[in-house]
Every structure is written in structure tokens, then in C-alpha cells.
Amino acid sequence: MAGKRNTKTEAKIKAAFTTLAQSKGFDAMTVSDIARTAGINRGTFYMHYIDKFDLRQQLIDDTIDDLTRILIDNSDEGGQSVTSDGRAICDAFKEDSIAKALHYVKDDFAFFDAISHSGNDMQLYDRLKAVLKRLIIAQAQRFGAEPKTNYNGIPADYAMEILVSAVSSIIWLWIRRGCKETPEQICRIIETNKTTAPIDVLW
Structure with missing residues (x-):
């Protein structure tokens, strides 16, 4: 993970991951799904995680x-x-x-x-x-x-x-x-x- 940790952003990403894992499953979710659900852009996601597996x-x-x-x-x-x-x-x-x-x-x-x-x-x-x-x-x-x-x-x-x-x-x-x-x-x-x-x- 690159960049300084931002707990608020990471909390949003975790919440998005949780919601998507329950609604459509891990295999079907994409980084775009996670970013959209978290209300952030893909670039912000990649500042914290390499991909959904790293997340x-x-x-x-x-x-x-x-x-x-x-x-x-x-x-x-x-x-x-x-x-x-x-x-x-x-x-x-x-x-x-x-x-x-x-x-x-x-x-x-x-x-x-x-x-x-x-x-x-x-x-x-x-x-x-x-x-x-x-x-x-x-x-x-x-x-x-x-x-x-x-x-x-x-x-x-x-x-x-x-x-x-x-x-x-x-x-x-x-x-x-x-x-x-x-x-x-x-x-x-x-x-x-x-x-x-x-x-x-x-x-």
C-alpha cells in the first residue's frame, strides 16, 4: 500500500467491500464497484490498495x-x-x-x-x-x-x-x-x- 493511511477513506472502502461481498460476491465485484460504492475515485483506491485481493x-x-x-x-x-x-x-x-x-x-x-x-x-x-x-x-x-x-x-x-x-x-x-x-x-x-x-x- 502506498501513501499515508487515511482511516476515514479506508473505513469507506471497507464498508463498500462488505456491502458488495454480501450483495454480489467477492468474485463479481470490481475495483470500480468498490470505488463507486465508497464514493471515491479509482485513483484514491489505488493509493491504498493494489487490487481487490490486496484489499x-x-x-x-x-x-x-x-x-x-x-x-x-x-x-x-x-x-x-x-x-x-x-x-x-x-x-x-x-x-x-x-x-x-x-x-x-x-x-x-x-x-x-x-x-x-x-x-x-x-x-x-x-x-x-x-x-x-x-x-x-x-x-x-x-x-x-x-x-x-x-x-x-x-x-x-x-x-x-x-x-x-x-x-x-x-x-x-x-x-x-x-x-x-x-x-x-x-x-x-x-x-x-x-x-x-x-x-x-x-x-
């Missing part, structure tokens, strides 16, 4: 940056040390931090809905998982937890994948269902999931 990527990058700040920065407020067997590692997902992240998503639901139908939905999902992994690692390092090779017989990398995939999938399903539940309700589901074996959900 989509930068919007995703900005969103991940925001979610990272919400989750990682808030993880330093209080917290619980991690036990030697790693059970308290789940407390890296502090309920208030998750709630703030979910409110961020709900407040900008139109954009998340647009992205989830733009062909890049799995990138956002995978990057959300990466943020959650960073959160767990940051909490463990903060409290001086020793790295472990396995948890209850499960290799550490698989254990990490199980944990972050569960939380990410709950959040992603919530988005795909239209954020019908409140962030607080989703937080309760995530909290319950921490102590519920997968098989117990079905019986």
Missing part, C-alpha cells in the same frame, strides 16, 4: 491484529499460574478476554459474514487458531511453565491442536450461524467445553 488481505490482517491485541494484551491482566501437569493451561482463555474478542466480532458482524463468503474464510479461521496458540504459549511462558512433550499421553502438538481447534470451531460456527447467541453465551459454551470430554457431549 481483502489487508482487511483480514487488520482484523487479526485487532483480535491479537484484545486476546494477548488482556492476558497480562491477572491470571492463574499454570500447574505442573498443564491443566490450568486452559485458563489462558480468560473469559473476559474471549468476551471482548466476541463483542468485537459481533459489532463488526457484517464484515465477518462477508469474509466468510469471500473464499478466504479458512484463512481467517486458521489465523484465529494461530492467535489462540500464541495466547497459550504467552501465558505458559509468563508463569514459567516447563514445556511438556505430552498431556495425559497425548503429544503436546496434538494436545494444542485439540484445544485451539475446539475454541476456534465454536467461534467460527457462531459466526456462520449469524452470531445469534450473545458473546456471554458463547463464553459459557467455551468454558463448559474446557471440562467436558467430547464423547460426553453426545450422551
Whole structure:
């Protein structure tokens, strides 16, 4: 992106992208469509983005940056040390931090809905998982937890994948269902999931 950032212009472009992604789809929209809907000329668009693909990527990058700040920065407020067997590692997902992240998503639901139908939905999902992994690692390092090779017989990398995939999938399903539940309700589901074996959900 060239030129000085203009948040007002970028906000208009993001709003136009969101509207067009929902009304005609990402593949069908053009830069001219985006500029016209945003009330700017094509030259102004190109001062900020290379093309519509660059726009989509930068919007995703900005969103991940925001979610990272919400989750990682808030993880330093209080917290619980991690036990030697790693059970308290789940407390890296502090309920208030998750709630703030979910409110961020709900407040900008139109954009998340647009992205989830733009062909890049799995990138956002995978990057959300990466943020959650960073959160767990940051909490463990903060409290001086020793790295472990396995948890209850499960290799550490698989254990990490199980944990972050569960939380990410709950959040992603919530988005795909239209954020019908409140962030607080989703937080309760995530909290319950921490102590519920997968098989117990079905019986």
C-alpha cells in the first residue's frame, strides 16, 4: 500500500467491500464497484490498495491484529499460574478476554459474514487458531511453565491442536450461524467445553 493511511477513506472502502461481498460476491465485484460504492475515485483506491485481493488481505490482517491485541494484551491482566501437569493451561482463555474478542466480532458482524463468503474464510479461521496458540504459549511462558512433550499421553502438538481447534470451531460456527447467541453465551459454551470430554457431549 502506498501513501499515508487515511482511516476515514479506508473505513469507506471497507464498508463498500462488505456491502458488495454480501450483495454480489467477492468474485463479481470490481475495483470500480468498490470505488463507486465508497464514493471515491479509482485513483484514491489505488493509493491504498493494489487490487481487490490486496484489499481483502489487508482487511483480514487488520482484523487479526485487532483480535491479537484484545486476546494477548488482556492476558497480562491477572491470571492463574499454570500447574505442573498443564491443566490450568486452559485458563489462558480468560473469559473476559474471549468476551471482548466476541463483542468485537459481533459489532463488526457484517464484515465477518462477508469474509466468510469471500473464499478466504479458512484463512481467517486458521489465523484465529494461530492467535489462540500464541495466547497459550504467552501465558505458559509468563508463569514459567516447563514445556511438556505430552498431556495425559497425548503429544503436546496434538494436545494444542485439540484445544485451539475446539475454541476456534465454536467461534467460527457462531459466526456462520449469524452470531445469534450473545458473546456471554458463547463464553459459557467455551468454558463448559474446557471440562467436558467430547464423547460426553453426545450422551
